[in-house]
Amino acid sequence: MRTPLYDWHVAHGARIVDFAGWDMPIQYSTIIEEHHTVRKHAGLFDISHMGRLWFEGPDAVEPLQSVITNDVKTMKLGQVRYSLVCNEKGGILDDVLVYRFDQAWMMVVNASNREKIVGWLESHRKLKNLLIEDMTRKRGMIAIQGPAALRLSTELAKAKSWPVPDLAAMKYYFSVLFASAGTTSPVIVSRTGYTGEDGFEIIVENSNLVELCDQVLSLAKRLGIAATPCGLGARDTLRLEAGMPLYGHELSEEIDPFQAELAWAVKMEKGPFIGREALHTRQQDATLPHRVGLEIEGKRIAREGASLLSQGKPVGRVCSGTFSPTLEKAIAMAYVQCDFTAPGTQLEVDIRGKTATARVMPLPFYTRKKT
Amino acid sequence: MVDPKTLRYAATHEWARVEGDTCTIGISKFAVDQLTDLIYVELPDVGDNVFAGETFGEIESVKAVGELYSPVNGEVTGVNEKIVNDPSILSADPYDKGWMIKIKMEPGSKVDHLLTYEQYEKQIASEQH
Numbered sequence: 262m263r264t265p266l267y268d269w270h271v272a273h274g275a276r277i278v279d280f281a282g283w284d285m286p287i288q289y290s291t292i293i294e295e296h297h298t299v300r301k302h303a304g305l306f307d308i309s310h311m312g313r314l315w316f317e318g319p320d321a322v323e324p325l326q327s328v329i330t331n332d333v334k335t336m337k338l339g340q341v342r343y344s345l346v347c348n349e350k351g352g353i354l355d356d357v358l359v360y361r362f363d364q365a366w367m368m369v370v371n372a373s374n375r376e377k378i379v380g381w382l383e384s385h386r387k388l389k390n391l392l393i394e395d396m397t398r399k400r401g402m403i404a405i406q407g408p409a410a411l412r413l414s415t416e417l418a419k420a421k422s423w424p425v426p427d428l429a430a431m432k433y434y435f436s437v438l439f440a441s442a443g444t445t446s447p448v449i450v451s452r453t454g455y456t457g458e459d460g461f462e463i464i465v466e467n468s469n470l471v472e473l474c475d476q477v478l479s480l481a482k483r484l485g486i487a488a489t490p491c492g493l494g495a496r497d498t499l500r501l502e503a504g505m506p507l508y509g510h511e512l513s514e515e516i517d518p519f520q521a522e523l524a525w526a527v528k529m530e531k532g533p534f535i536g537r538e539a540l541h542t543r544q545q546d547a548t549l550p551h552r553v554g555l556e557i558e559g560k561r562i563a564r565e566g567a568s569l570l571s572q573g574k575p576v577g578r579v580c581s582g583t584f585s586p587t588l589e590k591a592i593a594m595a596y597v598q599c600d601f602t603a604p605g606t607q608l609e610v611d612i613r614g615k616t617a618t619a620r621v622m623p624l625p626f627y628t629r630k631k632t
Numbered sequence: 633m634v635d636p637k638t639l640r641y642a643a644t645h646e647w648a649r650v651e652g653d654t655c656t657i658g659i660s661k662f663a664v665d666q667l668t669d670l671i672y673v674e675l676p677d678v679g680d681n682v683f684a685g686e687t688f689g690e691i692e693s694v695k696a697v698g699e700l701y702s703p704v705n706g707e708v709t710g711v712n713e714k715i716v717n718d719p720s721i722l723s724a725d726p727y728d729k730g731w732m733i734k735i736k737m738e739p740g741s742k743v744d745h746l747l748t749y750e751q752y753e754k755q756i757a758s759e760q761h
Contacts, residue, residue, distance in 0.1 A: 288668065291669050292694045494669075498694065561672055584669075584671045584694050613697070
């Protein structure tokens, strides 16, 4: 599958890879350059491959509330909440963002889990009067991320005469939905992101995507902002530095939210939801490994699957690893037995037969400066 | 300045330059450009033996680890420590300053089985589809 920006990516020099069945740009220049661009200026990402599910109808709340771990009922209009969707065993089916609009909801899901989640929602709608629409193929999504994202997005909104309030005043994890001249479906702008920087994610219908991206880059040029398109390679190094989990690595159906250190996204007291009973038990289980951050000594990268040892005994496994361009060292996230999760704990990581020291670090590795 | 046209190439993107019984090995510009984001190069020690078709080291980029293959049998007589500490030297000049190892070839060793520059160019052209 291709997003409406595929030709645009190729024209901008992107190297294309398959990601969850989508032909996506992994990099346009180099991963490290694109990473630094986001941390210092602004990067433009095509995230149209992610699933966008739309819910409408008087009965939307109850089914939503029953399938996610976080609480939708306490969400304000325009608010965006991170949540897990769990199965009956408490295993994570996906991590999602839920948006609350006026008489409607949206869920943004991982590309790799879109069909699974659509099926899950369909089978758990409890025969309610509810419209579930998968709008992924009709509307695309981009992200503008970095310290200059606010200025760039503000100018973009001005240039397009979007009826949005001052973006500077928009709170983090809030959104605005509006009709815009030249589009048949509403535009959604949210102050969200997957990089650890300030930024905005924008949903527009397919026919407007190319023009939107061209406009972002030409505006950036005019404003003297060194913004460039950025690919999935940089997206991964950025989210890892920010300690953010990636489904299929830190999250899977074999892992529960408490192990993943995502207890803040689980509201046990909100009432019944799928997986709640199992999660109650798992929360008390001290034999389950937990997610930690690691700094690796030396230059070699500890990649997914690498074994972690304490005095020769296996105590865990790496789920994501890379070279951190910001910290200039190899970092990783891993699941380790509870006795070894304290920051400062020294372990060995087996990298293709040779061990290196791995030190447990608190997450995130990187936090942006508050301005 | 080393002229890439005078070198021989392995299908696995290493280049070889023979002077007497010494063979100098590196990787091609194509390989460097494919990898991008070089983090680390692991090379053998002086005195180690290398074997034709077998790995002598690794090159690590953000995305992946690649193995380095020796085209000949022999003993390592030189290792370019500079690129181990700073892979950007390799990226900037893969055929000259970015050399990796020097091998004293086993007597009777040849590099005729390796690709010529023209043959290698053809191979990478077809790989880019």
